[in-house]
Amino acid sequence: MDLQTATFANGCFWCTEAIFKRLKGVTSVMAGYTGGERKNPNYYQVVTGVSGHAEAIQLMFDPSIISYQHLVEIFFATHNPTTLNQQDYDVGTQYRSAIFYHDANQKQVAEKVKTELEKSGKYDKPIITEIVPFDEFYEAEKHHQDFYDNNKSVPYCQIIIDPKIKKLLEKFGKDVKEEYK
Numbered sequence: 191m192d193l194q195t196a197t198f199a200n201g202c203f204w205c206t207e208a209i210f211k212r213l214k215g216v217t218s219v220m221a222g223y224t225g226g227e228r229k230n231p232n233y234y235q236v237v238t239g240v241s242g243h244a245e246a247i248q249l250m251f252d253p254s255i256i257s258y259q260h261l262v263e264i265f266f267a268t269h270n271p272t273t274l275n276q277q278d279y280d281v282g283t284q285y286r287s288a289i290f291y292h293d294a295n296q297k298q299v300a301e302k303v304k305t306e307l308e309k310s311g312k313y314d315k316p317i318i319t320e321i322v323p324f325d326e327f328y329e330a331e332k333h334h335q336d337f338y339d340n341n342k343s344v345p346y347c348q349i350i351i352d353p354k355i356k357k358l359l360e361k362f363g364k365d366v367k368e369e370y371k
Contacts (some may be wrong), residue, residue: 197290201287203246206245208351213256216269222327233330244288257312263324264358267357271304274286289320
């Protein structure tokens, strides 16, 4: 199996992790931090905005099962890429919309999908998603990993994440692993 890496930030990493771990071809998803200046940041440095990092996920995927382009399409479809530094109730640069590309091909694909979405007229505001080179990824604390699946009764999960999972199933049900349907 020839796995590839993708790194996305689109709001709270609990939401993003819950979505992408459900996809066929995604073999692992890790919540963490990227895009900032501070080495080895912790959650409190990220959530207060002092680290410059975004809450993000890094995933491994099998491109023979799911393409990077389709991952990028799902990324855009499962958050609002027109709100600057905000997703739902989460506000701050740590919740920005960003694709951290790992090579020239990923950059080209991300820019192509973004441009097509902009031309489609789907959004009445500009897409502000950053497409930037990947630098370093720092794994979030253990209690942030698999947060949604371990804490479905938490109000945040019910109010914010449940609707995103429902949207994923409605729009991309064929791409969801059987155990999550």
